[in-house]
Every structure is written in C-alpha cells, then in structure tokens.
Amino acid sequence: MVVAGNPTALCSAYVTPLAWAEAQRPHLDELLIEQAHLEKKAAAAAVQFLFRLGDRTDAQKELSALAREELLHFERTLRVLASRGIVFRTLPPSPYAGQLKAVVAGTMPERLLDELWISACIEARSHERMGLLATALQPFAPEVAAFYADLCAAEARHAPLYAELAATLAPSAVVAARRQVIERREAEVLRQLPFAPRLHSGWPEVPGE
Amino acid sequence: MVVAGNPTALCSAYVTPLAWAEAQRPHLDELLIEQAHLEKKAAAAAVQFLFRLGDRTDAQKELSALAREELLHFERTLRVLASRGIVFRTLPPSPYAGQLKAVVAGTMPERLLDELWISACIEARSHERMGLLATALQPFAPEVAAFYADLCAAEARHAPLYAELAATLAPSAVVAARRQVIERREAEVLRQLPFAPRLHSGWPEVPGE
Numbered sequence: 579m580v581v582a583g584n585p586t587a588l589c590s591a592y593v594t595p596l597a598w599a600e601a602q603r604p605h606l607d608e609l610l611i612e613q614a615h616l617e618k619k620a621a622a623a624a625v626q627f628l629f630r631l632g633d634r635t636d637a638q639k640e641l642s643a644l645a646r647e648e649l650l651h652f653e654r655t656l657r658v659l660a661s662r663g664i665v666f667r668t669l670p671p672s673p674y675a676g677q678l679k680a681v682v683a684g685t686m687p688e689r690l691l692d693e694l695w696i697s698a699c700i701e702a703r704s705h706e707r708m709g710l711l712a713t714a715l716q717p718f719a720p721e722v723a724a725f726y727a728d729l730c731a732a733e734a735r736h737a738p739l740y741a742e743l744a745a746t747l748a749p750s751a752v753v754a755a756r757r758q759v760i761e762r763r764e765a766e767v768l769r770q771l772p773f774a775p776r777l778h779s780g781w782p783e784v785p786g787e
Numbered sequence: 788m789v790v791a792g793n794p795t796a797l798c799s800a801y802v803t804p805l806a807w808a809e810a811q812r813p814h815l816d817e818l819l820i821e822q823a824h825l826e827k828k829a830a831a832a833a834v835q836f837l838f839r840l841g842d843r844t845d846a847q848k849e850l851s852a853l854a855r856e857e858l859l860h861f862e863r864t865l866r867v868l869a870s871r872g873i874v875f876r877t878l879p880p881s882p883y884a885g886q887l888k889a890v891v892a893g894t895m896p897e898r899l900l901d902e903l904w905i906s907a908c909i910e911a912r913s914h915e916r917m918g919l920l921a922t923a924l925q926p927f928a929p930e931v932a933a934f935y936a937d938l939c940a941a942e943a944r945h946a947p948l949y950a951e952l953a954a955t956l957a958p959s960a961v962v963a964a965r966r967q968v969i970e971r972r973e974a975e976v977l978r979q980l981p982f983a984p985r986l987h988s989g990w991p992e993v994p995g996e
Contacts, residue, residue, distance in 0.1 A: 635875045642858045649851045
C-alpha cells in the first residue's frame with residue numbers, strides 16, 4: 579500500500595491561522611494532558627479498524643503498526659507530562675469529533691467509508707495544528723515545540739493511510755462526494771466551536787479578516 | 788509495579804496434558820490462523836483496560852506497552868502465516884472466553900476485578916499451552932515450535948500484570964474469593980469443551996486416567 583501525498587490537503591476547506599497556536603501558549607499544561615488522551619483514542623480507533631477491516635489482509639499490518647505508533651506517542655506524552663510535573667487526569671473532551679461524526683452515513687459500506695475519511699481528516703488536522711504549535715512554541719517552550727514537531731511528522735503518514743483505505747470502499751465518484759461532505763462539515767465545526775485548550779478547538783473568523 | 792511469579796499458578800485448577808499439544812500437530816495451519824486472531828483480541832483487551840483504568844496513572848504505561856507487544860505478536864503471526872503460504876481468514880471463535888465470562892459479576896468494582904482476573908487466567912492458560920506446543924512441535928515443525936516458545940515467554944509477563952491490577956481493586960479476601968470462582972470456572976470449561984484446533988480448546992478427561 580502506497581501512503582503518500584500532502585496530508586493537509588485532506589482537510590483544506592479550513593486553514594488554521596498561526597494565531598490559534600499562539601493563543602495556546604498560556605494553556606500548555608492542559609493541551610498536553612489532552613494530547614495524551616488523543617493518542618490513546620487514536621490507538622483505540624486504529625485497533626477498531628483492525629477488526630472492522632478484518633477481511634483486508636493487506637491493511638492489517640499497516641493498521642497494527644499505526645496503532646503501535648499511537649501507543650508509543652501516548653507513552654511519550656505521559657513522559658512529557660511527568661517531566662513538567664503535570665499529573666495526567668481526565669478532561670472534558672472537545673466536541674469536535676462528536677460533531678464531525680454527526681454526518682456519518684447510516685448504512686454500510688458508506689458508514690465505514692465515512693468513518694475512515696473522518697479519521698483521515700482528524701489526523702490531517704492534527705498534523706496541521708501540531709506544525710503550527712511547533713512554530714508558535716519554539717521561542718517560548720522549545721522542548722514542547724520539538725515534541726509537537728516529532729508528532730507532526732508521524733501524523734503526516736497516518737492521514738493518507740486512512741484516506742487510501744476509504745478510497746477502496748466505493749466507486750471514485752461516491753468517495754469524492756463523501757469526502758466533500760466531511761471536509762465541509764469539518765470546516766463548519768471549526769468555525770463554530772469556541773477557542774479552548776484543545777487540539778481541535780475552534781477559532782471563530784473575525785468579519786473582514 | 789512489580790510483575791513476577793509463576794503465571795501457570797494463576798490457572799492451576801486444571802493442568803493440560805502434553806497429549807493435547809500432540810493432538811494439535813495435524814491442525815497447525817488453523818491453529819496459527821487462530822493465533823493471529825487471539826493476538827489481535829489480546830491487544831484490543833489491553834486497550835480497553837487502558838480506558839477502564841484511565842485514572843490509574845501507574846498502570847497506563849504498562850497496559851500501553853502490553854498492547855504494543857500483542858500487536859507486534861499479531862504482525863509476527865501474520866508473517867508466520869505468509870511464510871507457510873496460509874491465507875489469514877476469519878474463523879469461528881472458540882467458546883472458551885465467552886463461557887469464562889459467564890461468571891463475571893454484574894456490579895462494579897467486582898465486575899472490573901473479575902474481568903482483569905479472567906484476562907490473567909487467559910494469559911496464564913495461553914502461556915501453559917504455548918509451552919506445551921513448543922515441546923510437542925519441536926521434532927515435527929521446529930520453526931513453529933520456536934515461534935510458540937517466544938510467545939510463551941512474553942505471555943509469562945502478561946498474566947501477572949493483570950493479576951496485580953486485579954488485586955488492587957478490593958480487599959484481599961474478596962480478591963481471593965473471586966479468583967477461586969474464576970479458576971474453578973476455567974477448569975470446568977476446559978473439561979467440558981471438545982477438542983478443537985483452538986489454543987483454548989477442551990481435552991475431556993478419560994475416566995481412570
């Protein structure tokens with residue numbers, strides 16, 4: 579399976595401004611705690627797809643390796659928390675993923691196609707925002723900036739894997755139509771959500787900007 | 788967290804005879820396909836416990852590492868299948884785990900305690916049977932014997948981790964009582980299940996043996 583391409587193109591209906599990442603500077607502790615939860619959820623999602631795509635022998639190895647990488651990131655995030663004296667704790671999750679999943683089709687195979695596209699979209703958005711955080715935090719917290727830069731590079735491989743799996747589930751016109759629905763929904767969600775110390779929080783656009 | 792002890796002691800109410808492993812010799816292809824499914828299910832179980840024990844920061848790292856190891860074993864089993872020209876496919880699962888879970892308590896925290904003990908028990912039984920397979924297959928299929936010997940060593944670390952987590956959830960008398968219920972149930976299940984090309988299949992005892 580060839581996994582390539584620009585991951586940010588998978589969620590291009592909305593472009594996050596650098597100001598979003600700069601506004602996260604006072605909230606690093608909470609953002610890092612959320613990151614640990616996000617990595618654990620990403621691992622669980624990859625394991626679920628391992629079962630849901632259980633008859634796709636070609637995808638089993640890639641999904642298993644992806645789940646292992648997310649678990650490694652989870653453990654690394656726990657170490658970053660420990661090194662900063664932050665206690666890992668539960669957090670109210672961002673409404674982002676739930677609002678995104680509201681557009682998932684009710685029947686198969688479109689349902690699975692949509693869920694894979696949503697995973698591709700979430701990974702692509704994570705990639706974009708981790709890149710922005712790496713830039714915005716560099717002068718302020720270089721070790722956290724380096725952490726996000728490393729994770730950003732990994733996310734760049736995850737989004738296209740999900741997108742390629744989704745693309746095998748239906749004729750290309752169907753796949754393109756579902757992709758458009760999900761990309762537009764994701765942009766709409768990010769424009770409506772308030773700003774918060776969450777990786778997928780909103781950044782309401784100011785009229786005239 | 789200290790993880791030690793003899794894992795086979797965690798399921799000592801039934802001792803599998805070497806004859807069970809010798810009887811698996813003609814069924815290696817199916818047994819190996821099942822092994823891939825078992826590793827995937829073991830990884831999913833570890834990921835589920837990561838969430839269910841989400842407030843136990845001390846256990847997060849161990850459970851994440853355990854899930855990663857099960858995923859590595861899954862990928863390794865896929866490579867063994869490929870090297871033998873066996874196509875990975877779905878299989879009817881063994882009734883073992885379902886029958887074992889029939890004794891799980893209906894309320895918390897006993898429910899979680901029971902589920903952790905059952906995982907300890909399954910890992911301990913896997914450890915015992917992989918050891919027997921490594922012995923019984925050595926003259927017949929040395930490369931498969933070596934594969935089971937490697938997996939056996941890893942399972943030896945998994946069972947005590949689950950047992951130690953279970954032991955922290957209730958007073959020691961409660962833990963001991965639930966352990967006894969689960970161990971007895973497991974022995975009963977294995978005595979009643981028929982022999983099959985499954986790692987946790989039965990081996991009905993012959994009267995007088």
